Amino acid sequence: MEIPAAAPLTGQAAAEGAISPQHADAIVAALRSIPVTVSVEERERTEKTLVDLARHAGMSELAQGCQRLRDTLDPDGAEPRETPEPARSMRWHTRKDGSIKFDGYLDPISGAKTLALLEPLAKPRKDDPSDNPLVRGQAERNGDAFMEMVTLAASHPESPNRSGTRADLIVTITLNDLKAKLGKACLDMVTDITASEARILACDCKIIPAILDTEGQPLEMGRAKRLVTEAIRYMLAIRDCGCAFPGCTRKPRHCEAHHVLPWHAGGKTDLGNLVLLCGYHHRLLHNSDWTLRMVNGHPEFTPPAFLDPWRRPRTNTIHTAQPRAA
Incomplete structure (x- = not known):
């Protein structure tokens, strides 16, 4: 049994070179979006109209024509989602090097509240000669400001983190590497960080330092007086x-x-x-x-x-x- 072509007029025009492959793809996509309740005759008329338009129109004009025909044939639009689109959304992905990439969006009110905190913290410090805008760009300033917000939240007495005060982390490193600022440390048994970064954490984060000897055997686990x-x-x-x-x-x-x-x-x-x-x-x-x-x-x-x-x-x-x- 021979199956009829989904868009025969479009295929014929493309074979003749009258329309480009991009035109053809756009027409086929528009035809697929038409509800199944539309008659075969109406589909054929719609395809002919779009092919005739594509013979002398650019992609932008063709896209507008496709949208007008879809609106005419399907005035109710796509069926509504069973669950509404969330007002706020955030996703993150941990990369192989331990860095984290964020993606998401906020509703207008949440966005305004966030920027009200973020923007003042991300401003260049005009009275500080060491804070050069040419060296530290806006994206880096935003990242540093975001971490200031995290630090403020983590130090709140009702913070839900493990310690209730500063971040509670486990850093594993050899004593020689920690002193020399060379090599790597392991953060929370998962992520590698530099020895220099471990020294910064050791100043004020509530870390549990696991110091190892040259054979990798634990020398010490934590020192409470350091906190x-x-x-x-x-x-x-x-x-x-x-x-x-x-x-x-x-x-x-x-x-x-x-x-x-x-x-x-x-x-x-x-x-x-x-x-x-x-x-x-x-x-x-x-x-x-x-x-x-x-x-x-x-x-x-x-x-x-x-x-x-x-x-x-x-x-x-x-x-x-x-x-x-x-």
Whole structure:
């Protein structure tokens, strides 16, 4: 039994070279979208109309013609979904290197609330010479601002994470790699991170460090005294009034506690060895030639030689002597 062609006029016009393959695909797609209740005669008339149009029209004009005919033959449109389209949606995909790609959308009200938090955090800091818009583009600023929002949520006393305070993570690394900032660490038994990133986490995240010897055998699991207590954090907020880096205006709630003498090198978790830094300046201090020391109980920063050949020490003079709300 011979099966009739779905679109014989379209196929004939394409074979003659009168219409392009793109025209033919568009016509076939339009014919397939017509309801089955439409008569054969009406389908044939519709196909002829579209083929005649395609002989002298571009793809844009043909698409408009297809849509007009669909609207005429099927005025009710597609059947409604059994469940309504969600107002908010988010998906994520974990890549092989452990990074995560997000995709989704928000309803207008949720979007406005999110941007009201995100946009102020993503603005360039005009009074901070280390925050160069040419170096840190808008996309990176948005990513850093999003992580500030996550940090604020994670530190809330009613946060649903495992610890209820700072992020609760397990980092596995050899002691030599941690000291040398070389090699890799394993985050939560799944994702590889650099040793340098592990050192940043070791400052203030509530991590459980699993230190290994050269044979891969566990040397130590955690050190409770390393964690910055809420009492110490309040004292830091009173002393530093926010990010202590010169020129930064970030408030204490946006900051992390940084060990001046690293914890792995024997540095104590007490007020005299801690300083508040925002996420951006925390990473900058770990990954650049800026240095930090405590002078008379207050943090003092020394810039790299390319910024100041004389390497004159700097302090944050923006914050007032009055304590600021944390």
